[in-house]
Amino acid sequence: MMIYIIEDDLTIAKALGKELQRHDFQVTLAEDFQNITKEIQALNPNLILLDINLPYHNGYYWCSQIRTFSQVPIIFISSMGESMDQLMALQLGADDYIVKPIDLPLTVAKIQAILRRSYSTVTDFSQRITFKGISLDIGKNAIFYKNKEIDLTHTERLIMESLIQGRGNFVSRDALLDACWQNDQYIDDNTLAVNISRLRKKLASINLNHLIETKRNEGYRLNEEGIES
Numbered sequence: 562m563m564i565y566i567i568e569d570d571l572t573i574a575k576a577l578g579k580e581l582q583r584h585d586f587q588v589t590l591a592e593d594f595q596n597i598t599k600e601i602q603a604l605n606p607n608l609i610l611l612d613i614n615l616p617y618h619n620g621y622y623w624c625s626q627i628r629t630f631s632q633v634p635i636i637f638i639s640s641m642g643e644s645m646d647q648l649m650a651l652q653l654g655a656d657d658y659i660v661k662p663i664d665l666p667l668t669v670a671k672i673q674a675i676l677r678r679s680y681s682t683v684t685d686f687s688q689r690i691t692f693k694g695i696s697l698d699i700g701k702n703a704i705f706y707k708n709k710e711i712d713l714t715h716t717e718r719l720i721m722e723s724l725i726q727g728r729g730n731f732v733s734r735d736a737l738l739d740a741c742w743q744n745d746q747y748i749d750d751n752t753l754a755v756n757i758s759r760l761r762k763k764l765a766s767i768n769l770n771h772l773i774e775t776k777r778n779e780g781y782r783l784n785e786e787g788i789e790s
Contacts, residue, residue, distance in 0.1 A: 565606035
């Protein structure tokens, strides 16, 4: 597994790289901070560690650019620890957020957890599952509906997969956390809500405005009334 580190503080980048190499990861450090997307397209990494404060453009900008062509897992690493900073990162498509100073063992554990759920759960890459005319392509991390297509992050795909398998029944918050993060103790309680919100916005872009229904103490489900006839 290859990890691409986008961090302009060379001391931090090298320390991270050294620790990851100790755990048998291949590591590449960003060099050209004006052409991050070109480096990613050339390297095709399995995971990206992304700082916010960078030369030329910040990490938010690069995250949004990366999400136009790739669903590679992204973990932000930043000294900006406010909840709004973390929400911004998640809304732009990040999978997790680590606040500096970096706890190296914690960082490695988060990386290992994300890589496990990103690359070990799909066995049939041609598999599609459907619900009332909505088709989820598991291998492509994409939803198809009335000749329209939207790309999902890996976490969004796992949420949608669980809800489709629920066949209109409520899926509990704990069940979704388990499906997406395998009871990862490091996941913040707000992370699921942010991912659901982001997924709803994507679904709204293909006229599935009220597809995901929430009920207190019950969880989430797919509501047939939110599907246009």
